[in-house]
Amino acid sequence: MNHETSLSKAREIADRVLAPAAKQNDKEGRFSTDAVDALGRAGFLGLTLPTEFGGTGLGPRTFAAVTAILAEADASVAMVYLMHICAAAAINAARASTAVAQILEEIASGGHLSTLAFSEPGSRSHFWAPVSRARRNDAGVRITAKKSFVTSAGRAQSYVVSSLAPEGAGPTDSTLYLVPAGVRGLTVEGSWDGLGLRANASAPMMLDDCEVPYELHLTNDGAGFKAMLEVVLPQFNLGAAAVALGLCRAAVAATATHLKSARFEHLGQSLGESLPTLRAQLADHADRYRRPLSAHRRPG
Numbered sequence: 001m002n003h004e005t006s007l008s009k010a011r012e013i014a015d016r017v018l019a020p021a022a023k024q025n026d027k028e029g030r031f032s033t034d035a036v037d038a039l040g041r042a043g044f045l046g047l048t049l050p051t052e053f054g055g056t057g058l059g060p061r062t063f064a065a066v067t068a069i070l071a072e073a074d075a076s077v078a079m080v081y082l083m084h085i086c087a088a089a090a091i092n093a094a095r096a097s098t099a100v101a102q103i104l105e106e107i108a109s110g111g112h113l114s115t116l117a118f119s120e121p122g123s124r125s126h127f128w129a130p131v132s133r134a135r136r137n138d139a140g141v142r143i144t145a146k147k148s149f150v151t152s153a154g155r156a157q158s159y160v161v162s163s164l165a166p167e168g169a170g171p172t173d174s175t176l177y178l179v180p181a182g183v184r185g186l187t188v189e190g191s192w193d194g195l196g197l198r199a200n201a202s203a204p205m206m207l208d209d210c211e212v213p214y215e216l217h218l219t220n221d222g223a224g225f226k227a228m229l230e231v232v233l234p235q236f237n238l239g240a241a242a243v244a245l246g247l248c249r250a251a252v253a254a255t256a257t258h259l260k261s262a263r264f265e266h267l268g269q270s271l272g273e274s275l276p277t278l279r280a281q282l283a284d285h286a287d288r289y290r291r292p293l294s295a296h297r298r299p300g
Ligand SMILES: Cc1cc2nc3c(=O)[nH]c(=O)nc-3n(C[C@H](O)[C@H](O)[C@H](O)COP(=O)(O)OP(=O)(O)OC[C@H]3O[C@@H](n4cnc5c(N)ncnc54)[C@H](O)[C@@H]3O)c2cc1C
Pocket: 083, 115, 116, 117, 118, 119, 120, 123, 124, 125, 126, 127, 149, 150, 151, 152, 194, 197, 202
Protein backbone atom coordinates (compact mmCIF):
# COMPACT_ATOMS: atom_id res chain seq x y z
CA MET A 1 0.00 0.00 0.00
CA ASN A 2 1.36 3.48 -0.83
CA HIS A 3 -0.03 6.95 -0.09
CA GLU A 4 -2.46 7.00 -3.01
CA THR A 5 -3.74 3.44 -2.63
CA SER A 6 -4.18 4.02 1.12
CA LEU A 7 -6.48 6.94 0.41
CA SER A 8 -8.56 5.06 -2.14
CA LYS A 9 -8.87 2.06 0.21
CA ALA A 10 -9.82 4.35 3.10
CA ARG A 11 -12.51 5.97 0.91
CA GLU A 12 -13.86 2.58 -0.05
CA ILE A 13 -14.12 1.47 3.62
CA ALA A 14 -15.58 4.84 4.63
CA ASP A 15 -18.31 4.56 1.97
CA ARG A 16 -19.06 0.86 2.39
CA VAL A 17 -18.68 0.30 6.17
CA LEU A 18 -18.59 3.61 8.08
CA ALA A 19 -21.09 5.93 6.40
CA PRO A 20 -24.12 3.59 6.31
CA ALA A 21 -23.91 2.88 10.08
CA ALA A 22 -22.58 6.21 11.41
CA LYS A 23 -25.88 7.91 12.26
CA GLN A 24 -27.38 4.94 14.09
CA ASN A 25 -24.13 4.13 15.92
CA ASP A 26 -23.85 7.72 17.10
CA LYS A 27 -27.47 7.79 18.25
CA GLU A 28 -27.10 4.56 20.21
CA GLY A 29 -23.51 5.18 21.37
CA ARG A 30 -22.51 1.90 19.72
CA PHE A 31 -18.83 1.19 19.10
CA SER A 32 -18.25 0.00 15.53
CA THR A 33 -16.45 -3.34 15.66
CA ASP A 34 -17.22 -3.70 11.93
CA ALA A 35 -15.22 -0.57 11.19
CA VAL A 36 -12.21 -1.68 13.24
CA ASP A 37 -12.32 -5.14 11.61
CA ALA A 38 -12.46 -3.61 8.13
CA LEU A 39 -9.57 -1.24 8.89
CA GLY A 40 -7.55 -4.12 10.35
CA ARG A 41 -8.18 -6.40 7.36
CA ALA A 42 -7.09 -3.69 4.94
CA GLY A 43 -3.83 -3.05 6.81
CA PHE A 44 -4.70 0.31 8.35
CA LEU A 45 -3.93 -0.62 11.97
CA GLY A 46 -0.27 -1.05 10.99
CA LEU A 47 -0.19 1.88 8.56
CA THR A 48 2.63 3.72 10.34
CA LEU A 49 4.52 0.72 11.77
CA PRO A 50 7.84 -0.37 10.26
CA THR A 51 7.78 -3.06 7.59
CA GLU A 52 10.00 -5.34 9.73
CA PHE A 53 6.94 -5.97 11.93
CA GLY A 54 4.62 -6.32 8.93
CA GLY A 55 3.49 -2.68 8.98
CA THR A 56 3.16 -0.46 5.92
CA GLY A 57 5.79 2.05 7.02
CA LEU A 58 3.87 5.11 5.81
CA GLY A 59 4.27 8.50 7.45
CA PRO A 60 2.24 11.30 9.04
CA ARG A 61 1.01 12.67 5.69
CA THR A 62 -0.84 9.43 4.90
CA PHE A 63 -2.03 8.99 8.50
CA ALA A 64 -3.55 12.50 8.48
CA ALA A 65 -5.20 12.10 5.08
CA VAL A 66 -6.65 8.67 5.97
CA THR A 67 -7.95 9.97 9.32
CA ALA A 68 -9.68 12.93 7.63
CA ILE A 69 -11.36 10.57 5.13
CA LEU A 70 -12.62 8.35 7.97
CA ALA A 71 -13.83 11.39 9.95
CA GLU A 72 -15.81 12.63 6.98
CA ALA A 73 -17.88 9.44 7.20
CA ASP A 74 -17.80 8.79 10.98
CA ALA A 75 -15.77 10.95 13.37
CA SER A 76 -16.08 8.39 16.17
CA VAL A 77 -14.29 5.75 14.11
CA ALA A 78 -11.67 8.32 13.12
CA MET A 79 -11.06 9.07 16.80
CA VAL A 80 -10.70 5.36 17.60
CA TYR A 81 -8.20 5.15 14.74
CA LEU A 82 -6.30 8.24 15.88
CA MET A 83 -5.89 6.95 19.45
CA HIS A 84 -4.78 3.57 18.09
CA ILE A 85 -2.09 5.15 15.89
CA CYS A 86 -0.88 7.23 18.88
CA ALA A 87 -0.67 4.08 21.02
CA ALA A 88 1.06 2.16 18.22
CA ALA A 89 3.66 4.95 18.00
CA ALA A 90 4.34 4.69 21.74
CA ILE A 91 4.66 0.89 21.51
CA ASN A 92 6.93 1.14 18.47
CA ALA A 93 9.19 3.63 20.29
CA ALA A 94 9.56 1.25 23.24
CA ARG A 95 12.78 -0.51 24.07
CA ALA A 96 12.99 -3.81 22.19
CA SER A 97 11.52 -6.91 23.82
CA THR A 98 9.99 -10.10 22.49
CA ALA A 99 6.63 -9.22 24.02
CA VAL A 100 6.60 -5.76 22.40
CA ALA A 101 7.68 -7.15 19.00
CA GLN A 102 4.86 -9.70 19.16
CA ILE A 103 2.28 -6.99 19.86
CA LEU A 104 3.59 -4.86 16.99
CA GLU A 105 3.18 -7.87 14.69
CA GLU A 106 -0.36 -8.44 15.96
CA ILE A 107 -1.20 -4.78 15.28
CA ALA A 108 0.29 -4.93 11.79
CA SER A 109 -1.65 -8.08 10.97
CA GLY A 110 -4.86 -6.23 11.84
CA GLY A 111 -5.97 -8.18 14.91
CA HIS A 112 -4.91 -5.82 17.67
CA LEU A 113 -6.45 -2.43 18.47
CA SER A 114 -4.66 -0.30 21.06
CA THR A 115 -5.36 3.07 22.70
CA LEU A 116 -4.14 5.61 25.25
CA ALA A 117 -5.06 5.61 28.93
CA PHE A 118 -3.35 8.81 30.08
CA SER A 119 -5.97 11.20 31.51
CA GLU A 120 -6.90 10.88 35.17
CA PRO A 121 -9.63 12.69 37.11
CA GLY A 122 -6.95 14.03 39.48
CA SER A 123 -5.05 15.94 36.78
CA ARG A 124 -7.92 16.31 34.31
CA SER A 125 -6.83 17.79 30.95
CA HIS A 126 -3.19 17.86 32.13
CA PHE A 127 -2.76 14.36 30.73
CA TRP A 128 1.03 14.58 31.01
CA ALA A 129 0.87 14.61 34.85
CA PRO A 130 -0.70 11.39 36.17
CA VAL A 131 -1.44 11.38 39.88
CA SER A 132 -1.39 7.57 40.14
CA ARG A 133 1.90 5.93 41.07
CA ALA A 134 3.23 2.48 40.17
CA ARG A 135 4.57 0.30 43.00
CA ARG A 136 7.53 -1.94 42.40
CA ASN A 137 7.27 -5.70 42.90
CA ASP A 138 9.49 -8.64 41.93
CA ALA A 139 8.05 -9.12 38.44
CA GLY A 140 7.78 -5.44 37.49
CA VAL A 141 5.24 -3.01 38.94
CA ARG A 142 1.69 -2.97 40.22
CA ILE A 143 -0.53 -0.06 39.20
CA THR A 144 -3.67 1.27 40.80
CA ALA A 145 -5.07 4.15 38.77
CA LYS A 146 -8.33 5.73 37.74
CA LYS A 147 -8.33 6.80 34.09
CA SER A 148 -11.01 9.33 33.19
CA PHE A 149 -11.48 8.93 29.42
CA VAL A 150 -10.16 5.94 27.49
CA THR A 151 -11.24 5.82 23.85
CA SER A 152 -12.14 2.23 22.85
CA ALA A 153 -12.49 1.31 26.54
CA GLY A 154 -13.23 -2.40 26.81
CA ARG A 155 -12.84 -2.78 23.03
CA ALA A 156 -9.07 -2.51 22.63
CA GLN A 157 -6.66 -5.42 22.97
CA SER A 158 -4.17 -3.26 24.90
CA TYR A 159 -3.86 0.09 26.71
CA VAL A 160 -0.84 2.40 26.84
CA VAL A 161 -1.03 3.53 30.45
CA SER A 162 0.85 6.36 32.16
CA SER A 163 1.65 6.37 35.86
CA LEU A 164 4.19 8.06 38.07
CA ALA A 165 7.38 6.01 38.33
CA PRO A 166 7.76 4.21 41.68
CA GLU A 167 10.59 6.50 42.80
CA GLY A 168 9.56 9.55 40.73
CA ALA A 169 10.09 12.81 42.62
CA GLY A 170 8.01 15.27 40.57
CA PRO A 171 4.65 15.33 38.74
CA THR A 172 6.22 14.58 35.35
CA ASP A 173 8.42 11.67 36.48
CA SER A 174 6.15 9.14 34.83
CA THR A 175 6.57 5.85 32.98
CA LEU A 176 4.52 4.36 30.12
CA TYR A 177 3.34 0.78 30.43
CA LEU A 178 1.50 -1.55 28.07
CA VAL A 179 -1.44 -3.21 29.79
CA PRO A 180 -3.08 -6.00 27.77
CA ALA A 181 -6.86 -6.32 27.95
CA GLY A 182 -7.82 -9.16 30.25
CA VAL A 183 -5.17 -8.38 32.89
CA ARG A 184 -6.59 -8.99 36.35
CA GLY A 185 -7.80 -5.74 37.94
CA LEU A 186 -8.46 -3.83 34.68
CA THR A 187 -12.12 -2.83 34.30
CA VAL A 188 -14.29 -0.37 32.39
CA GLU A 189 -16.11 1.89 34.84
CA GLY A 190 -19.36 2.98 33.26
CA SER A 191 -20.30 3.94 29.75
CA TRP A 192 -19.69 6.92 27.51
CA ASP A 193 -22.74 9.12 27.04
CA GLY A 194 -21.32 12.19 25.31
CA LEU A 195 -23.02 15.05 23.47
CA GLY A 196 -21.18 14.13 20.28
CA LEU A 197 -18.63 11.54 19.10
CA ARG A 198 -20.85 9.10 20.97
CA ALA A 199 -19.75 5.90 19.25
CA ASN A 200 -16.14 5.60 20.41
CA ALA A 201 -16.55 4.10 23.92
CA SER A 202 -14.48 6.86 25.59
CA ALA A 203 -15.27 5.56 29.06
CA PRO A 204 -13.45 5.71 32.39
CA MET A 205 -11.30 2.69 33.31
CA MET A 206 -9.94 1.46 36.61
CA LEU A 207 -6.67 -0.34 37.21
CA ASP A 208 -6.87 -2.08 40.54
CA ASP A 209 -3.44 -3.40 41.50
CA CYS A 210 -2.71 -4.53 37.91
CA GLU A 211 0.62 -6.28 37.53
CA VAL A 212 2.78 -5.16 34.61
CA PRO A 213 5.94 -7.21 33.96
CA TYR A 214 9.19 -5.44 33.05
CA GLU A 215 8.98 -6.53 29.42
CA LEU A 216 5.82 -4.41 29.05
CA HIS A 217 7.41 -1.23 30.43
CA LEU A 218 7.43 0.92 27.30
CA THR A 219 9.84 3.53 28.65
CA ASN A 220 12.53 3.69 31.28
CA ASP A 221 11.34 4.89 34.66
CA GLY A 222 10.72 8.63 34.52
CA ALA A 223 10.91 8.77 30.71
CA GLY A 224 7.14 8.65 30.18
CA PHE A 225 6.75 12.44 30.04
CA LYS A 226 9.30 12.75 27.23
CA ALA A 227 7.59 9.94 25.26
CA MET A 228 4.15 11.51 25.76
CA LEU A 229 5.35 14.88 24.49
CA GLU A 230 7.77 13.79 21.77
CA VAL A 231 6.25 10.57 20.43
CA VAL A 232 2.53 10.70 21.18
CA LEU A 233 1.58 14.38 21.19
CA PRO A 234 2.72 15.22 17.62
CA GLN A 235 0.66 12.31 16.26
CA PHE A 236 -2.28 13.24 18.48
CA ASN A 237 -2.26 16.90 17.39
CA LEU A 238 -2.01 15.97 13.74
CA GLY A 239 -4.71 13.28 14.01
CA ALA A 240 -7.07 15.48 16.04
CA ALA A 241 -6.69 18.23 13.42
CA ALA A 242 -7.42 15.66 10.69
CA VAL A 243 -10.59 14.55 12.51
CA ALA A 244 -11.69 18.20 12.69
CA LEU A 245 -10.90 18.65 8.98
CA GLY A 246 -13.00 15.61 8.08
CA LEU A 247 -15.90 16.97 10.14
CA CYS A 248 -15.62 20.34 8.39
CA ARG A 249 -15.62 18.72 4.95
CA ALA A 250 -18.72 16.73 5.88
CA ALA A 251 -20.44 19.89 7.17
CA VAL A 252 -19.63 21.76 3.94
CA ALA A 253 -20.94 18.85 1.83
CA ALA A 254 -24.15 18.63 3.90
CA THR A 255 -24.65 22.39 3.57
CA ALA A 256 -24.25 22.19 -0.22
CA THR A 257 -26.82 19.40 -0.38
CA HIS A 258 -29.22 21.44 1.74
CA LEU A 259 -28.80 24.56 -0.39
CA LYS A 260 -29.54 22.53 -3.51
CA SER A 261 -32.50 20.56 -2.15
CA ALA A 262 -34.38 22.91 0.23
CA ARG A 263 -36.76 25.02 -1.84
CA PHE A 264 -38.76 28.23 -1.70
CA GLU A 265 -41.95 26.88 -3.27
CA HIS A 266 -43.39 30.38 -3.80
CA LEU A 267 -40.32 31.34 -5.88
CA GLY A 268 -39.77 27.97 -7.56
CA GLN A 269 -36.09 28.05 -6.56
CA SER A 270 -33.75 26.25 -4.21
CA LEU A 271 -32.13 28.18 -1.34
CA GLY A 272 -28.88 28.23 -3.30
CA GLU A 273 -30.51 29.51 -6.49
CA SER A 274 -32.38 32.19 -4.62
CA LEU A 275 -29.80 33.55 -2.17
CA PRO A 276 -26.37 34.73 -3.45
CA THR A 277 -25.17 35.36 0.13
CA LEU A 278 -25.50 31.66 0.95
CA ARG A 279 -23.69 30.69 -2.27
CA ALA A 280 -20.86 33.08 -1.42
CA GLN A 281 -20.49 31.75 2.13
CA LEU A 282 -20.51 28.16 0.93
CA ALA A 283 -17.87 28.91 -1.71
CA ASP A 284 -15.67 30.53 0.94
CA HIS A 285 -15.91 27.53 3.29
CA ALA A 286 -15.57 24.96 0.55
CA ASP A 287 -12.38 26.64 -0.57
CA ARG A 288 -10.94 26.33 2.93
CA TYR A 289 -11.88 22.73 3.71
CA ARG A 290 -12.15 20.87 0.41
CA ARG A 291 -8.51 21.11 -0.59
CA PRO A 292 -6.30 18.09 0.19
CA LEU A 293 -4.00 18.46 3.22
CA SER A 294 -0.96 18.96 1.00
CA ALA A 295 -2.54 22.10 -0.47
CA HIS A 296 -2.78 23.81 2.94
CA ARG A 297 0.31 25.95 3.12
CA ARG A 298 1.29 28.68 5.49
CA PRO A 299 0.80 32.12 3.94
CA GLY A 300 3.92 33.73 2.52
C1 LIG B 1 -14.30 11.92 23.47
C2 LIG B 1 -13.06 11.98 24.33
C3 LIG B 1 -12.11 10.96 24.21
C4 LIG B 1 -10.96 10.98 24.97
N1 LIG B 1 -10.07 9.95 24.83
C5 LIG B 1 -8.98 9.90 25.63
C6 LIG B 1 -8.09 8.79 25.56
O1 LIG B 1 -8.26 7.86 24.74
N2 LIG B 1 -7.04 8.75 26.41
C7 LIG B 1 -6.82 9.73 27.31
O2 LIG B 1 -5.85 9.64 28.04
N3 LIG B 1 -7.65 10.81 27.40
C8 LIG B 1 -8.72 10.91 26.58
N4 LIG B 1 -9.57 11.99 26.68
C9 LIG B 1 -9.38 12.97 27.76
C10 LIG B 1 -8.82 14.31 27.31
O3 LIG B 1 -7.48 14.14 26.86
C11 LIG B 1 -8.84 15.29 28.50
O4 LIG B 1 -8.09 14.79 29.55
C12 LIG B 1 -10.22 15.53 29.02
O5 LIG B 1 -11.06 15.87 27.94
C13 LIG B 1 -10.18 16.64 30.05
O6 LIG B 1 -11.50 16.92 30.46
P1 LIG B 1 -11.78 17.75 31.81
O7 LIG B 1 -13.25 17.96 31.82
O8 LIG B 1 -11.17 17.04 32.97
O9 LIG B 1 -11.00 19.12 31.53
P2 LIG B 1 -10.49 20.19 32.57
O10 LIG B 1 -9.10 19.89 33.00
O11 LIG B 1 -11.50 20.42 33.64
O12 LIG B 1 -10.40 21.45 31.61
C14 LIG B 1 -11.51 22.31 31.36
C15 LIG B 1 -11.08 23.40 30.42
O13 LIG B 1 -10.01 24.17 31.01
C16 LIG B 1 -8.92 24.26 30.08
N5 LIG B 1 -7.65 24.29 30.80
C17 LIG B 1 -7.18 23.39 31.68
N6 LIG B 1 -5.96 23.77 32.11
C18 LIG B 1 -5.67 24.94 31.49
C19 LIG B 1 -4.57 25.84 31.54
N7 LIG B 1 -3.50 25.61 32.27
N8 LIG B 1 -4.62 26.93 30.75
C20 LIG B 1 -5.69 27.19 29.98
N9 LIG B 1 -6.77 26.38 29.90
C21 LIG B 1 -6.76 25.29 30.65
C22 LIG B 1 -9.04 23.01 29.23
O14 LIG B 1 -8.40 23.18 27.97
C23 LIG B 1 -10.54 22.88 29.08
O15 LIG B 1 -11.05 23.70 28.06
C24 LIG B 1 -10.73 12.03 25.90
C25 LIG B 1 -11.68 13.05 26.01
C26 LIG B 1 -12.83 13.04 25.25
C27 LIG B 1 -13.84 14.14 25.42
